Structures are given as structure tokens and as C-alpha cells.
Amino acid sequence: xxxxxxxxxxxxxxxxxxxxxxxxxxxxxxxxxxxxxxxxxxxxxxxxxxxxxxxxxxxxxxxxxxxxxxxxxxxxxxxxxxxxxxxxxxxxxxxxxxxxxxxxxxxxxxxxxxxxxxxxxxxxxxxxxxxxxxxxxxxxxxxxxxxxxxxxxxxxxxxxxxxxxxxxxxxxxxxxxxxxxxxxxxxxxxxxxxxxxxxxxxxxxxxxxxxxxxxxxxxxxxxxxxxxxxxxxxxxxxxxxxxxxxxxxxxxxxxxx
Amino acid sequence: xxxxxxxxxxxxxxxxxxxxxxxxxxxxxxxxxxxxxxxxxxxxxxxxxxxxxxxxxxxxxxxxxxxxxxxxxxxxxxxxxxxxxxxxxxxxxxxxxxxxxxxxxxxxxxxxxxxxxxxxxxxxxxxxxxxxxxxxxxxxxxxxxxxxxxxxxxxxxxxxxxxxxxxxxxxxxxxxxxxxxxxxxxxxxxxxxxxxxxxxxxxxxxxxxxxxxxxxxxxxxxxxxxxxxxxxxxxxxxxxxxxxxxxxxxxxxxxxxxxxxxxxxx
Amino acid sequence: xxxxxxxxxxxxxxxxxxxxxxxxxxxxxxxxxxxxxxxxxxxxxxxxxxxxxxxxxxxxxxxxxxxxxxxxxxxxxxxxxxxxxxxxxxxxxxxxxxxxxxxxxxxxxxxxxxxxxxxxxxxxxxxxxxxxxxxxxxxxxxxxxxxxxxxxxxx
Numbered sequence: 001x002x003x004x005x006x007x008x009x010x011x012x013x014x015x016x017x018x019x020x021x022x023x024x025x026x027x028x029x030x031x032x033x034x035x036x037x038x039x040x041x042x043x044x045x046x047x048x049x050x051x052x053x054x055x056x057x058x059x060x061x062x063x064x065x066x067x068x069x070x071x072x073x074x075x076x077x078x079x080x081x082x083x084x085x086x087x088x089x090x091x092x093x094x095x096x097x098x099x100x101x102x103x104x105x106x107x108x109x110x111x112x113x114x115x116x117x118x119x120x121x122x123x124x125x126x127x128x129x130x131x132x133x134x135x136x137x138x139x140x141x142x143x144x145x146x147x148x149x150x151x152x153x154x155x156x157x158x159x160x161x162x163x164x165x166x167x168x169x170x171x172x173x174x175x176x177x178x179x180x181x182x183x184x185x186x187x188x189x190x191x192x193x194x195x196x197x198x199x200x201x202x203x204x205x206x207x208x209x210x211x212x213x214x215x216x217x218x219x220x221x222x223x224x225x226x227x228x229x230x231x232x233x234x235x236x237x238x239x240x241x242x243x244x245x246x247x248x249x250x251x252x253x254x255x256x257x
Numbered sequence: 258x259x260x261x262x263x264x265x266x267x268x269x270x271x272x273x274x275x276x277x278x279x280x281x282x283x284x285x286x287x288x289x290x291x292x293x294x295x296x297x298x299x300x301x302x303x304x305x306x307x308x309x310x311x312x313x314x315x316x317x318x319x320x321x322x323x324x325x326x327x328x329x330x331x332x333x334x335x336x337x338x339x340x341x342x343x344x345x346x347x348x349x350x351x352x353x354x355x356x357x358x359x360x361x362x363x364x365x366x367x368x369x370x371x372x373x374x375x376x377x378x379x380x381x382x383x384x385x386x387x388x389x390x391x392x393x394x395x396x397x398x399x400x401x402x403x404x405x406x407x408x409x410x411x412x413x414x415x416x417x418x419x420x421x422x423x424x425x426x427x428x429x430x431x432x433x434x435x436x437x438x439x440x441x442x443x444x445x446x447x448x449x450x451x452x453x454x455x456x457x458x459x460x461x462x463x464x465x466x467x468x469x470x471x472x473x474x475x476x477x478x479x480x481x482x483x484x485x486x487x488x489x490x491x492x493x494x495x496x497x498x499x500x501x502x503x504x505x506x507x508x509x510x511x512x513x514x515x516x517x518x519x520x521x522x523x
Numbered sequence: 524x525x526x527x528x529x530x531x532x533x534x535x536x537x538x539x540x541x542x543x544x545x546x547x548x549x550x551x552x553x554x555x556x557x558x559x560x561x562x563x564x565x566x567x568x569x570x571x572x573x574x575x576x577x578x579x580x581x582x583x584x585x586x587x588x589x590x591x592x593x594x595x596x597x598x599x600x601x602x603x604x605x606x607x608x609x610x611x612x613x614x615x616x617x618x619x620x621x622x623x624x625x626x627x628x629x630x631x632x633x634x635x636x637x638x639x640x641x642x643x644x645x646x647x648x649x650x651x652x653x654x655x656x657x658x659x660x661x662x663x664x665x666x667x668x669x670x671x672x673x674x675x676x677x678x
Contacts, residue, residue, distance in 0.1 A: 037365075040526070047529040051536045090551050129348035132308050133362045134337035155540040162543035165551060184550065193552040195578075 021217040028138040028146060028216075041144040049110045049145065050152030054159070056109055057102060061160035064097060065089060065167025072168070073176050082178050086187030089168030094191065094200045095256065098161035100248050103207035106153050107240035111215035114145055115236040118219030119229035127220075142216050149212030150205070157204035199255045206247060211240045261286040261418055261450045262307055267316035269302065276302055278474040280316070284418075284467070289444050289451040291461045294471035295496065300454040301345075303471070304420045307452070308342060309333045321417070338366055340418040345426060347407035349395040355382070356391035359410045366414060381409040385439060401432025408439060418450045419443070425457040433457075437464055458497055462486075470496060562589065562608040563651040567622045567635075572603045573661025574633045575624055581607045581635040588613045591635060607635060616649045617642050623659035633661060 072088045118141065121127050130137040172178045191197070215236045222232035262284035269277040276299040284290045292300050305311040306318050309325045318325040320336060328336060341362075349358050359378045363369060369377075382388040385405040395403055404424065411419055421440065425433050441464050444451050455461045462468065462482045469479035470493055478485055478493045485493060495503035511517065572594065581589035589609035597604045609616075619640025626633050640646075640657070649655070 043530055043533050044526075046533045046536065051532045054536060054539070094547075094551075124346050124351070125344040125348040126350055128310065129342065129344050131310060132337055132340070132342040133365065134334040135362075135365050136334070152536070155536065158540055158543045158547065162546045162551075165546075187551060191552045193548065197547055197552050 020221070021213065024138065024142070024217055024220060025146070025213055027136075028142040031139060038139075038144060041140070042147055045144045045148035046152055049114070049148045050155065053106060053109045053152070053156055056105055057156045057160050058163055060101065060105060061098075061163035062167040064101060065093065065164030065169075066171045068092060068097075068164070069168035069171030069176070073172055073178065082172075082176075083182040083186050085168070085172045085178050086183040086185075087190035089172070090165050090187045090191050091196060093161045093164040093168075094196045095203075096248070096252070098157045098164065099200050099204035099207055100244060102153060102157040102160045102204060103211055103244040104241050106149075106156065106208075107211045107215070107237050107244065110149065110152075111211050111236050111240050112233045114149070114212070114215040115219035115222065115233045116229055118142070118145075118216060119222035119224070119232050122220070122222060123224035123226075123229060142220060146212055146216055149215070150208045153208035153211065154201055154204040157200070161200065202255075203248065203251050206251060207244050210243050210247060214240045214243065259286045260284060261321060262452070263317075263319045264303075264306070265317045265319075267306065267313045267318060269299075269306065269311070269313045271302075275474055277313070280471070280474075280476050282469050282476050282479065284450060284452055286450050287444075287448060288466040289440065289453060289464055290467045290469065291453045291455060291465035292469050292471060293454075293456055293458065293461060293496070296456060298471045298474075300456075300471060301422055304342060304422055304452065304454060307418075307420065308337065308340065338414060339416055340420065341411040341414070341416040342420045343404070343408055343411050343422060343424060345423045347395070347400075347403040349398075349403055349407055349410070351395050353394075354391065355387065355393055355395070355398070355406045355409075358395070358406060359391075359413050362410065362413045377413065381413055382406075384412070384443070385409045386435070399432075401428050401435065404428070404432070404436065405439065408436075408443075412443060412447065412449075415447065416449060418452070420452045420454070422454050423456075424453060425455055425460050433460060440464055458499065462497075472496070561611045563611055563614060564592070564606060564608055565616075565649055565651075565653055565655065566604055566606045567655035567658045568597065568602045568604045569624060569658050570602070570660040571624075571663060572605060573624050573626075573663060575605065575635065575661065576633075579632065579634050581609060581637060583613065583637045583639065588637070605635065614648070616640075617646045618649055618653070618656060619646055620649065620655060621657040621659065622655045624661035626662070 068089045069085065072085050073082060076082045076084055076088065118127075121137075121141065127137045127141065130140060169183060173180050173183050218232040218236045218239070222228050260283040262282070264280055264282040267277050267280040267282075268275070269280075280303075282292075282303070292303055294300055302311060306313055307320060307325065309318075309328065312326045320340070323332075323336060325333070325336070349355075350361065353361065356375075356378055359381055360374050363374050363377060367374075378391070379388055382391055385408050387402060387405055387409065390398065390402060390406070395406070398406060424436050424440065428436065437460050440451060440453065443449065453461055453465065465482055467479065468482055468485050469476050470485065471477070472492055478488050478490060480488075486497060488494060488497075492504040494500075501507055575591060575594065577591055577594060579591045580587045581591065589607050591605055591607050593606035595604055595606075596602065616637065617640045619642075621638040621640065623636045623638070624633055625636040637655075
């Protein structure tokens with residue numbers, strides 16, 4: 001009976017948490033838009049969330065593409081199918097690695113920073129003080145960060161994928177000697193704009209939504225102590241990464257089967 | 258007497274723990290009201306009730322004749338433009354300079370042109386003696402300076418009521434003196450109403466016109482400082498004189514001391 | 524100025540994204556999908572379609588002109604029927620045309636090859652919704668080997 005009661009209690013807690021998170025998000029993003037005031041805030045967050053994640057995305061994308069080129073080549077060359085290197089690199093990046101690895105890196109780089117920042121704003125009473133100044137912290141603090149995360153992560157995923165394909169090209173064509181023309185033309189005939197590129201973009205939009213949402217909610221509800229903030233930050237990375245991997249399976253099953 | 262804020266029979270619970278049981282408080286307009294009491298008695302909670310950040314379980318909280326807990330979110334935000342709060346930590350926005358911090362509420366709630374806002378910011382910073390520190394970030398300020406900068410931000414929109422949450426805690430005697438002087442002078446020159454929450458008896462009794470003492474989940478006494486010093490309640494006298502034992506016991510509730518020791522041996 | 528620098532860098536970020544998107548669109552993906560424009564639908568029935576799938580290409584002389592859109596079984600003998608969309612640029616296929624399930628290379632993917640038939644006075648062009656009259660099924664490796672063995676036995 002205790003087991004059942006525990007199960008019931010924890011699922012109720014999970015549902016309550018999700019409900020509270022949903023209400024927070026809706027309160028933040030629904031309402032009369034004030035472009036003159038919120039656009040500069042949004043640009044500022046695009047810088048913090050997007051531009052500052054650019055370097056790690058470029059470097060990881062390049063290396064993952066290069067590794068794919070190297071690994072793919074050594075496997076495919078045994079079957080005499082090294083022309084298939086182009087589609088292999090492109091498809092794995094477009095469909096899976098681009099959206100997923102970007103989302104994981106984003107959760108670790110930008111998501112944890114968002115949680116810690118908002119958690120600290122709560123701990124130092126900055127959120128309370130906004131409320132007392134008759135400024136809604138959800139609209140002022142949470143909303144611009146949400147939009148910046150939601151928009152910049154798919155952008156980062158596109159950049160990651162493009163750089164990764166170039167990395168695969170450098171290793172496969174320039175180093176290992178796969179034919180230049182075959183690399184691109186076989187890739188082009190195998191990659192479909194709507195099926196592969198657009199589905200990848202849809203995936204990363206979903207991941208962006210979920211990861212940013214989790215990061216903001218964890219920060220907003222963090223216990224205002226140093227232990228509480230560090231717990232919330234860890235929880236953002238763990239929950240965010242697990243959510244991305246789980247959703248990736250579901251989305252892949254829907255899109256590609 | 259004309260009261261700006263009035264609490265009547267307020268009951269407030271945190272979870273299932275009662276914080277207030279039947280609190281009555283009045284804050285006379287244009288005066289400095291001090292709320293004092295031992296730590297943990299919920300003095301800050303009182304300010305949050307007045308600001309509408311918390312809702313009481315029952316009872317009435319009135320600000321300028323309006324019932325705060327029953328206001329809609331929009332009405333509450335309108336009301337909050339007329340009051341401001343100085344937080345214990347200052348709560349300056351760490352990603353903005355002092356100037357931008359002070360300008361923040363003005364930009365948020367008015368459509369004034371930049372030059373006028375800059376002028377207002379300079380005037381407010383001059384009032385707290387920090388006009389020269391406008392370009393600094395909060396991390397570059399000392400604790401006392403941060404509190405004064407936050408005070409400049411609190412008076413940026415000329416509120417009717419300003420609430421100070423523990424303004425003296427953790428200040429050296431010099432900055433404490435500065436803040437005491439500021440609270441006094443701002444109250445006189447701007448004609449606003451102040452509520453000071455504190456347990457620094459000496460400083461608070463020095464500037465307050467009206468004092469309320471909270472203990473045992475209630476306001477046990479309120480009146481002018483001189484009235485309270487001669488109060489008949491032992492509790493009030495214990496608090497104001499800082500005696501270690503009395504109606505507020507030195508020992509946390511426990512079972513009999515001797516018995517406790519014996520049990521451990523057995 | 525702080526905000527100016529931020530704005531410029533966000534601008535660079537957006538520009539890099541656009542470059543990446545253009546690269547993916549032009550260099551990586553085939554944006555010459557034949558079924559993007561206006562198409563018409565034809566169908567064909569086979570004995571066996573082998574490994575043909577939805578979205579497999581339909582080719583004339585090796586040039587892709589359309590894609591398979593639907594595969595289902597029909598009638599009391601459960602004959603496989605393949606529906607395909609073909610670009611209206613190639614709407615002059617006579618009804619004598621033949622469609623075959625072919626394989627690109629020895630182990631490659633399977634596709635539909637259309638062989639346009641002869642044109643004569645009494646011959647109509649295939650219209651939207653029509654069915655090919657002549658079709659060749661997929662060659663299944665096991666059947667081929669079986670036939671080869673039996674023919675060896677006859678000799």
C-alpha cells in the first residue's frame with residue numbers, strides 16, 4: 001500500500017509541477033505585446049543565449065562532422081561504398097545529431113545559465129522588487145529569455161549541421177580521398193528538403209521549447225539559497241537532457257517510420 | 258488620526274503554521290512607523306501583505322482606503338506605483354549601472370524623454386549622495402552604498418509610501434548613520450509615509466513617530482516611542498531593554514532538563 | 524556602446540544562420556523535387572513489387588519524373604497496386620507505355636521505370652487517374668535462381 005501511495009503522491013507532484021510550469025509560461029508569453037519595450041530585451045537575450053553559445057556549437061559541430069567522416073569512411077570502404085559517405089554524414093547530422101547534440105549542449109551552456117541567473121534574481125529579491133515596482137517579472141524577465149531560447153536554438157542547430165557537414169567533407173574528401181563530385185551529388189539525391197531538413201528543424205523547435213521552458217521554470221521556482229540554486233541548475237541539465245532524448249525517440253518514430 | 262495603511266484582525270498562515278493571529282496595525286500618514294519584534298516573528302511578511310505579494314487567510318489590509326487582498330492583478334499593479342519597498346539586500350539589478358537602476362522604474366511607467374529622465378536620476382542620486390557613482394555597477398558598490406542606491410530607485414517615482422525592510426542590518430556605524438538621516442530627511446522633505454521594519458531598537462526608536470511591536474503572532478503594543486518605553490507589558494519592556502530572559506524564554510520549548518539527562522543514562 | 528555591440532553580434536548570428544540555411548538548401552538537399560509542382564496521378568498493378576516503397580522515384584530513361592505515393596492490395600487475388608504522382612511536364616505518356624519495377628545497381632534501391640510506348644491514331648494519352656496496362660514485376664533473386672536451377676534440370 002505504501003508503494004502505491006508513494007507512486008500516487010509522486011505522480012500527483014509531477015502533474016502539479018507541470019501544471020504550474022504551464023501556467024508560468026502562459027502568463028509570461030500571453031498578453032498585449034509591447035514591441036518598443038520588449039524588443040531590446042529580446043535582442044539582449046539573443047546575445048546572451050544565442051551568440052554566446054555560438055563558439056561551442058561551431059567547434060562541436062566541426063569535430064562531430066569530422067568524426068562522422070572518419071568513422072563512416074572506415075566502415076563504408078569495406079563495402080566499396082565510400083560514395084555513400086556524403087548522405088551518411090548529412091542524414092545523421094540533419095535528422096539526429098544536429099538537433100539533439102545542439103539541444104544537449106544548449107541545456108548545459110545556456111539552460112543552466114538561465115536557471116542560475118533567474119534563481120539568483122529570486123534569491124537577491126530582484127524578482128520581488130520588480131513586482132513591488134509594478135513590473136511583472138514574468139513578462140519582463142521570463143518572456144524575453146523564453147523567446148530568445150526558443151528562436152536561437154534552432155538557429156544554432158542549423159549552424160551545427162552545416163558546420164558538421166563541412167567537417168565530414170574535409171575529412172572524407174580532402175583527407176581520405178572520396179571523390180568530390182560524388183560526395184555532393186550522392187548527398188543531394190539522398191537528402192530531401194522537406195523530409196530531412198524540415199523535420200530536423202521541427203525537432204529542434206520542439207527541443208528548444210522544452211529545454212528553455214524547463215530552464216526558466218527551474219530557475220523561477222528555485223529555492224532562494226545557494227544549495228537550492230545549484231540543485232535547480234543541475235536539475236535543468238538533467239531533466240532537459242532526458243526530455244530531449246525521450247522526445248527525440250517519439251519524434252523520430254512519428255517522422256521517419 | 259488619518260491612517261494610510263490599516264490592518265484589521267489579520268490572520269496569516271504559512272502552510273499550516275500560523276504567523277499572525279489577529280493582527281491590528283495602523284500606519285499614520287506622513288509619519289515614520291516602526292515595526293519591531295524578535296527575529297522570525299514575521300516582520301517582513303507584514304510588508305509583503307501591505308504590498309499585496311501575500312494574501313492573508315482572513316482579515317482586512319487597507320492601503321489608502323482600498324482593500325489590497327481583493328484587488329485584481331491590474332489594480333494591484335496600479336496601486337504599487339504609489340508605494341515602494343527597500344529590500345534588505347537592496348535588490349539592485351546586477352546587469353545595470355546605478356544610473357540605469359534608478360531610471361528603470363521611470364522608463365517602465367512613464368513616457369518621459371531621455372533627457373528629463375537623466376535629470377530626475379541625477380536629482381534622486383544627489384539626494385542619497387551617490388551622484389558621482391552613477392556609472393558603477395552594483396557589484397562595485399559597498400553594502401551601504403548599494404542600499405542608498407536602492408533607496409534612490411525606490412523614490413524615483415515619488416511614492417506615497419516607502420517600506421524599509423531591515424535597513425540597518427549589517428551596516429557599519431557610519432553608513433547606519435547616513436541611512437537614519439536619509440529616512441528622516443526623505444520623510445520630511447518629500448512628505449511621504451514610511452514604514453521601517455527593524456530590530457535595531459536604538460536607531461529605530463530614534464527616528465520613529467509611531468512604533469508597533471509584534472510578538473506571539475500579534476501586535477502586542479503600539480504607540481509613540483515614549484509611551485512604549487513606559488509600557489506595562491513585561492514583554493514589551495523585555496524587548497526594548499534587550500533582556501535575555503523573560504516572557505520570551507531563553508530556552509526553546511523542551512521537556513524537563515533533569516528528566517532528559519536521566520533518560521539518556523537509562 | 525554596449526547595446527550597439529550586442530546588436531551587431533546578434534546580427535552576425537542571424538547572418539551565419541542564414542548562410543547555414545542556404546548551404547543546406549542549395550548544396551546538401553535536393554530542392555529539385557519533381558513532385559513539388561503540379562502533378563497528375565497514375566497507377567499500375569503488379570504481381571510483385573519487390574522492395575518498392577512509398578516515395579521511391581519514378582524514372583523515364585533514368586530521369587526522375589515522379590514519386591510513388593501509395594501502395595496497396597486490390598481485388599480478390601490481392602494484387603499489389605502502386606499509385607504514383609508524375610509531374611505535369613511529362614503528361615504525354617501513351618497508354619501503350621510499360622512500367623517496370625527496376626533496381627539501381629546490384630544491391631541498390633528499387634524504383635519504377637516507365638518506358639513510353641508507341642503512338643498511333645487510336646492510341647490515347649494517359650490521363651489523371653488512369654492505369655498502366657503493361658507492367659513488369661520486380662525480379663526477385665530467389666525466383667530467378669529457382670528458374671535457373673529448373674531450366675538446368677530440364678536440359
